[in-house]
Amino acid sequence: MTQSTPSDYREASARSLRDTPSVRTSVGSATRTFDAHRVSAFSEVEYDRWKDWARDTKTHALTHLDTYLAQASAQLEARGVHVHWAETAEDALSVLDEVVERHGIKSAVKGKSMLTEELEVNAHLETLGVRPIETDLGEYIIQLLGEPPSHIVGPAIHKSLDDCRALFHDRLGTPLDADPDTLAAAARDALRAEFLAAGLGISGGNFLAADTGTIALIENEGNIRLATSVPDVHVAFVGIEKIVPRFEDLAGFLQITARSATGQAIGLFVSLIQGPRTPSEIDGPKEVHVVLVDNGRTRLLADDTAWEALRCVRCGACLNICPVYRQTGGHAYGWTYSGPLGAIISPGMLGLEKAMPLPHASSLCGACVDVCPVRIPIPDILLHWREKAVDAGLAPTGETFGSKAYAGLAERPASFAAANAALRWTPWRAAGRALPILKGWMQERSAPTPSKKSFRQMWKEGIE
């Protein structure tokens, strides 16, 4: 399957709606269920106070990023962890080259990690002759299908149960009418052998506590626990923005993230990883690498408005509530991170030109603001990128011309009134064919019905 890019958004979203309407159904149903669970989970706690705390703690960590990263790194190294600083994706991937060669790795089991998607770890492993195996059930499904994740928490939510039945029937020999438990059991059987055979386990990291050098991982399936403890070598890729100051901060973040993501009080498994197996321990990896990844994050941090997006804990609540995301799921956005989150971080991380038009993939409805556990002002950041795009000359010429002309008219009320009145006389069908800005409106909707007279005219004649 060809992966689209952000610049294809309009076309990709239209194609998704036209050619795969079941995606809209599956995504709509899954996101509305996730969101209902979030609402219920936060009805039990002081939501606003939790959000204030999470916002302030993350902001503090980001404004002292260098100090806390150095602290975490020193703690990890003191316990025998190999810490790597990766400015780019290439730097991060090169850590794998050395590990794979030294240990003669043939296969690697992976816990779900969006950062490894961003870095394209699987493709890199394949070039090294290593077979990557996704072990999260959703990730496993889309890996079998050769697709990227469509949601940062539920990577396969764009697939229906019947899609999964057909896939597992074909690949794992389960009956075509298998129930979800049977499907999960078949995946578990297939994956268990992979865990035992793999020489390398790869994970991301939800949080990194600076004072103790602890990586926290949240999951529901136990696959991350296995991937980070069974193979002899564990490599964790951790974005530098995942830092929190103190071990005890994890107590708050583990809960607010789980409640925001799935409505659970806490993930069914929480792994706290601080280093390789010690002489007194009977299991765990013999060698642990932590790769601290920048890959555009400091570039985003340097932006005076959009830096707030780095507080993101990747809970997916903004995707779940987003009426735009709900129509197509994540693939249309053409990048690892989709929905409102993708739209606000892509211009900072990929560069504005590559990210356009994602900041416009929003009606600015603001539903995301209410659900963000770290209070990222998402619509403000969307507007900020739209303004930056105008400044950089990336807005469509017709739109720039139109906005200038409109603003000019708006300072001359008589001319404005005349021009505005023309809206009522516009032959919408013909205009829809001629003007690109109206074409989209007219092909999807009936023409608006103008009033018989403008209000301005009615006022002049007197309102009865």
Place this chain on the structure above:
Amino acid sequence: MSSTRVALFATCLADQFYAEACADTVRLLRQLGVIVDFPEGQTCCGQPSHNSGHRDDAISMVRHTIDVFKDAEYIVLPSGSCTGMIRRHYGQLAGDKGQQLSERTYELSQFLVEVLGVESLGSGLQGQTLAYHHGCHALRELGVENEPLNLLRGAGAEVVDWEADRECCGFGGLFSAKMPEVSAAMADHKLETLPDVDAVTSADGGCLMQMSGRAQHKRTGPPFVHLASLLWRGVQ
């Protein structure tokens, strides 16, 4: 006792497509003893340019609007979205003068409840079953949520539950032209979940135009009526 005096900001879209709703706003306010002015120099609040990133163009419209309404005690709009533009963004776009204007600006139902203290309008909507669409900016920028519902119910209407009543209709101004396919799918969700009602109403003409345009295209759906017109019917 001196009467309350308001300046009506009709808004560009309503001036041409919901002129009757603007007239009903005037009729309703007059009925409630309010003197209504219509400053003829009014044009556009600047939202289309602002939301598409053309900040400088927006600022010139903002300054013009501030000038036109500088003497008004209250500015009332039959639109949650344009009111949200003024309330939420004018301070930041035009400093103190913008902030001062924003503090005197109200969406119609908000003005009736917050300023005039209206609790009940009459019983003109007796027997009407309505679905109310919460426009995003009225709901989230202004916090207008129960005001229109209470006024409609107070006038005798039954406002029914609608699972998607707080979900965006997909209008979003230029969004509907830039991303028309997704925008239409968003309107479809509204229509797919719409209960059986006599009419759909909202404080925003843009949302009504979006949903009714899509409903007509698919040849389905009840009438879409502006809140101002229903409230005027309510007092009768």
